[in-house]
Amino acid sequence: MKKFVYSIFIVVWMSIIFSLSNQPATDSSQLSDGFISNTIGNVYKLFNGDVSSSELDRIKEKFTHPVRKMAHFTIYMILGILVTLLVREYNFSFWKCLFISLFVCLLYSISDEIHQLFVVGRSGEVRDVFIDTCGSFSGIFIFNRLFRKKVKEVI
Numbered sequence: 139m140k141k142f143v144y145s146i147f148i149v150v151w152m153s154i155i156f157s158l159s160n161q162p163a164t165d166s167s168q169l170s171d172g173f174i175s176n177t178i179g180n181v182y183k184l185f186n187g188d189v190s191s192s193e194l195d196r197i198k199e200k201f202t203h204p205v206r207k208m209a210h211f212t213i214y215m216i217l218g219i220l221v222t223l224l225v226r227e228y229n230f231s232f233w234k235c236l237f238i239s240l241f242v243c244l245l246y247s248i249s250d251e252i253h254q255l256f257v258v259g260r261s262g263e264v265r266d267v268f269i270d271t272c273g274s275f276s277g278i279f280i281f282n283r284l285f286r287k288k289v290k291e292v293i
Contacts, residue, residue, distance in 0.1 A: 144224035151220055152246060155213055159250050163259025170206055174198050178205075210266055211273035218243050218277030226282075236278055243274035 161169070175194060178201050183189050189197075222239045230238065247270035251262035 141224060141227050144220065144227065148217070148220045148224060151213075151217055155217065155246070155250060156253065158213070159254050159260070160257055162257060166260070170202055170209075174201050174205055207266075207269055210269045211276075214243060214247060214270040214273035215277035217246065218274035219281045221274075222278045222281050232282060236282060239278045240271070240275055243278070244271050247271055247274070 158166070158169075174197065178197060182193075182197060218239060221242050222235065225235050225239045225242075244267070247267045250270070251264075251267055253262075254260040255262045
């Protein structure tokens with residue numbers, strides 16, 4: 139039963155990633171800009187008082203790229219954890235679990251970037267595959283370290 143539930147979580151999360159990647163560039167930029175305005179902009183206001191529209195534009199320009207790349211890292215870190223949950227149900231060794239989970243996430247990241255080649259205003263970036271894979275690896279490794287099985291494994 140756990141395998142089925144974990145599989146559903148993975149499919150749902152991959153669907154969320156797909157829908158985010160399927161947004162045209164203008165919609166994706168609006169989502170990032172909205173996040174920056176509502177979070178970073180509000181923190182800036184908290185410490186510096188009122189923010190002019192030119193200052194807010196400068197903040198958006200400064201933080202757009204890092205926020206977008208952290209979003210890649212984070213959504214793939216979550217995917218890595220979800221895939222690891224499923225793979226661990228098959229009682230593989232630590233290293234085999236790590237490799238299979240990372241391989242699944244890498245393949246999905248590559249397919250996601252290829253998909254973006256067909257979306258208006260978007261592009262597939264090798265750099266994003268690298269960021270996605272680093273996020274996946276972080277999620278997989280941290281999860282495996284925090285929730286090791288009771289049976290001792292040779293590492």
